[in-house]
Amino acid sequence: PMFFITGMMGPYMAPMAANVxxxxxxxxxxxxxxxxxxxxxxxxxxxxxxxxxxxxxAAQDITSPALKRAYEAVVRPFLQHRSLRWAMGLGxxxxxxxxxxxxxxxxVPVKMLPFDNKNExxxxxxxxxxxxxxxxxxxxxxxxxxxAGVPEVVDYTSTVGAASPMDFNGMVRxxxxxRGGNVADIRVNLAPKDKREQQSHEITLRLRKxxxxxxRRQGVNLKLVELPPGPPVLATVVAEVYGRPGTxxxxxxxxxxxxxxxxxxxxxxxxxxxxxxxxxPRWDFVVDKEKAGLHGVSxxxxxxxxxxxxxxxxxxxxxxAHERQPLPVRLILPRLARSSLDExxxxxxxxxxxxxxxxxxxxxxxxxxxxxxxxxxxxxxVVMVYSELAGRSPATAILxxxxxLAEQTLPPGVEVxxxxxxxxxxxxRVFRDLGLAFGAALVGIFILLVVQTGSFLVPxxxxxxxxxxxxxxxxxxxxxxxxxxxxxxxLPNPIFFTATxxxxxxxxxxxxxxxxxxxxxxxxxxxxxxxxFQEAILTSGAVRFRPIVLTAATTALGAWPITLDPVFSxxxxxxxxxxxxxxxxxxxxxxxxxxxxxRKRLGQIQSSS
Numbered sequence: 001p002m003f004f005i006t007g008m009m010g011p012y013m014a015p016m017a018a019n020v021x022x023x024x025x026x027x028x029x030x031x032x033x034x035x036x037x038x039x040x041x042x043x044x045x046x047x048x049x050x051x052x053x054x055x056x057x058a059a060q061d062i063t064s065p066a067l068k069r070a071y072e073a074v075v076r077p078f079l080q081h082r083s084l085r086w087a088m089g090l091g092x093x094x095x096x097x098x099x100x101x102x103x104x105x106x107x108v109p110v111k112m113l114p115f116d117n118k119n120e121x122x123x124x125x126x127x128x129x130x131x132x133x134x135x136x137x138x139x140x141x142x143x144x145x146x147x148a149g150v151p152e153v154v155d156y157t158s159t160v161g162a163a164s165p166m167d168f169n170g171m172v173r174x175x176x177x178x179r180g181g182n183v184a185d186i187r188v189n190l191a192p193k194d195k196r197e198q199q200s201h202e203i204t205l206r207l208r209k210x211x212x213x214x215x216r217r218q219g220v221n222l223k224l225v226e227l228p229p230g231p232p233v234l235a236t237v238v239a240e241v242y243g244r245p246g247t248x249x250x251x252x253x254x255x256x257x258x259x260x261x262x263x264x265x266x267x268x269x270x271x272x273x274x275x276x277x278x279x280x281p282r283w284d285f286v287v288d289k290e291k292a293g294l295h296g297v298s299x300x301x302x303x304x305x306x307x308x309x310x311x312x313x314x315x316x317x318x319x320x321a322h323e324r325q326p327l328p329v330r331l332i333l334p335r336l337a338r339s340s341l342d343e344x345x346x347x348x349x350x351x352x353x354x355x356x357x358x359x360x361x362x363x364x365x366x367x368x369x370x371x372x373x374x375x376x377x378x379x380x381x382v383v384m385v386y387s388e389l390a391g392r393s394p395a396t397a398i399l400x401x402x403x404x405l406a407e408q409t410l411p412p413g414v415e416v417x418x419x420x421x422x423x424x425x426x427x428x429r430v431f432r433d434l435g436l437a438f439g440a441a442l443v444g445i446f447i448l449l450v451v452q453t454g455s456f457l458v459p460x461x462x463x464x465x466x467x468x469x470x471x472x473x474x475x476x477x478x479x480x481x482x483x484x485x486x487x488x489x490x491l492p493n494p495i496f497f498t499a500t501x502x503x504x505x506x507x508x509x510x511x512x513x514x515x516x517x518x519x520x521x522x523x524x525x526x527x528x529x530x531x532x533f534q535e536a537i538l539t540s541g542a543v544r545f546r547p548i549v550l551t552a553a554t555t556a557l558g559a560w561p562i563t564l565d566p567v568f569s570x571x572x573x574x575x576x577x578x579x580x581x582x583x584x585x586x587x588x589x590x591x592x593x594x595x596x597x598x599r600k601r602l603g604q605i606q607s608s609s
Contacts, residue, residue, distance in 0.1 A: 005433040068542040078592045099474035108477045109393035111496035112427040115201035116229035117566045123186040124223040130280040133181035139218040152196045160184040172232040205488040223271040229567045235386035238422030244413040251411035256383040271388040287363040296352020309333045391492035434502045462516040465586040469508045472581025504574025512582040537591045552583040
C-alpha cells in the first residue's frame with residue numbers, strides 16, 4: 001500500500017514498498033526449499049535409531065516442565081473464570097486508550113522525519129534592507145571568529161552579497177534567489193562522524209545560543225539550517241497571511257506582524273522571519289519638466305547620468321602584459337561624491353545649446369519610503385512568516401500558536417493558513433497516507449485469513465495481536481524520551497515518533513499475525529489428537545512459547561543495528577517495542593480470546609463425540 005503514498009514523500013516510500021515484498025518472497029522460498037535440504041544434510045547424523053517395523057515412534061515432548069507449569073499457572077485462571085477474562089479485556093482497552101493518550105498529552109513527540117547526522121550545516125544571515133556590503137561582511141567575520149574556535153568545525157565558506165552554490169535544500173528554500181548587500185550565508189563543514197562524539201543536530205543545538213547572541217549584537221536575523229533527511233520545505237513552520245479580495249497589502253503586513261509576535265512569544269520557536277522588507281528611506285529625483293525642456297535635456301538623459309554616477313559603467317577593458325584576462329575599466333563617481341545630495345546636485349548635464357547645466361537646476365531630490373514588494377501565491381497576495389523549532393514537535397507548536405493567534409485581533413479581512421509551504425502540511429498528508437496504507441494492509445490480511453480459515457470470526461481474533469503492538473510502541477517511545485533524551489545546552493533533544501516509526505507499525509501487522517496463526521493451528525491439531533479444549537490451549541501455548549519468543553527475539557536483534565541510524569532508528573524501535581509487547585500479550589490474549597469465543601461450541605462437539 002505504500003506505493004500509493006502521494007506528495008513529496010511518495011518517491012521516498014516507493015523503494016521500500018517494492019523491496020520488502022521481494023525480500024519476504026525470496027526468504028519464504030529459501031525457507032521452504034534450501035533450509036529443509038540443508039537441515040537434512042547437516043542433522044542426519046543426529047537422527048534417532050529407526051524403530052522396528054510396525055511400531056509407531058513415540059512423540060517426544062521437548063517442552064520444559066517448568067515452562068509448562070509457569071504458562072499453565074498464568075493462563076489457566078483466565079480460562080476458568082469469566083470475570084478474569086472480562087477484566088483482562090477491559091484492561092487491554094484501557095491500556096490502548098492510555099497509549100493513544102500519550103501522544104495527545106504530548107508525552108510522545110511526533111515529527112515528520114528526525115534530524116539526520118550530516119557533516120555540514122548552514123548559517124543564513126539577513127540584515128535590514130539597505131545595509132552596505134561592508135557592514136554585512138563585518139557581521140560575517142564575527143561569526144567566522146566564533147566558528148574558528150569550535151572543535152568539530154573543520155572549515156567554513158562564506159558568501160556575502162549573493163547566494164552560495166545551490167543545493168537541493170537551497171532550491172526548495174529559495175536561498176539561490178538571495179541577492180543584495182544585506183544577505184550572506186556561511187557553509188560550515190564538520191569533522192567526519194567517526195571523529196566527533198555528538199551528532200550534527202546536537203552540535204547545532206549546542207551552538208545555537210552563542211550564535212543567537214552574536215546575531216543580536218550584530219543586528220542580524222540568523223537562521224541555523226540543517227540539511228533535511230527527506231523532502232525539504234520552505235521552513236519547518238510557515239504561516240501564510242492572506243486577505244479577502246480588495247484587502248490592502250499593508251493590512252497583510254500588519255497581520256504578519258501579529259503572527260511574528262505570537263511566534264516570538266512561543267517557547268522554543270526560533271529563527272523567525274517573514275517575506276516583507278524593512279521600510280527604509282529612498283531619495284527620488286523629481287524632474288522639473290519645464291526647466292528641463294527649456295535646456296533641451298530629456299528625462300532619459302537625466303536617468304542615464306544618475307545611473308552612471310551611482311551604479312557605474314564598464315566602457316572599456318585594458319590589457320596588461322602580466323594578466324591573462326583583460327581587466328574591466330569601471331567608471332563611477334567616488335564614494336563621497338555619490339553619497340552626498342549636494343555633490344549629486346552639481347552633476348553637469350549637456351544642454352541642447354552646447355553648454356552644461358547642474359542637475360539641481362532641473363529638479364529636486366525628494367525623500368520617500370521604500371515600496372513593499374508584493375508576493376503572490378496561486379495569484380493571491382500573501383505574506384509568509386517563517387520559523388524553526390529547537391527541540392520541539394512542530395505539531396504541538398503549531399496547535400499552540402493557532403490557539404494563541406485566535407485570541408489576537410487581525411486586520412479586517414485577513415486570515416492565516418498554517419498548512420501551505422511548511423512541514424505541517426506534509427506531516428498531515430504523509431500520516432494520512434500511511435494510515436490509509438495501514439488500513440489497506442489490514443484489509444488484505446483479513447482477506448487472506450478468511451481464505452485460509454474459511455471463517456469470518458477467526459480472522460478478527462487472529463488480528464488481535466496487531467493493536468497489541470501499540471502497548472509496546474507508544475510506552476517504548478515514552479520511555480526512550482524519559483531515559484534516553486538528554487537536553488543539549490539547555491535545549492530539549494527529544495526522540496520523535498516519525499513516519500519511519502509508522503512504517504514499522506505497518507510492517508509489524510504482518511509479522512505478529514504469524515504468531516497467532518501458528519498458535520491457533522496448533523490448538524486445532526491438539527484437538528484433533530483428542531485433548532480437551534482447555535488442555536489443548538494450555539499445551540499449545542506452552543509448546544509454541546519458545547519458538548514464538550525466539551522468532552520475535554531474532555527479529556528484534558536483526559532490527560537492533562538500525563537503531564544506530566538517526567533517520568530509520570524510529571522504524572527499528574517500533575519493531576522492537578511492538579514485537580516485545582505483541583509477543584507477550586498474544587501468548588495470553590489470543591488463546592484466552594479463542595477459548596472465550598469457541599468454548600461452548602467445541603465443548604459440545606467434544607462431549608457428543
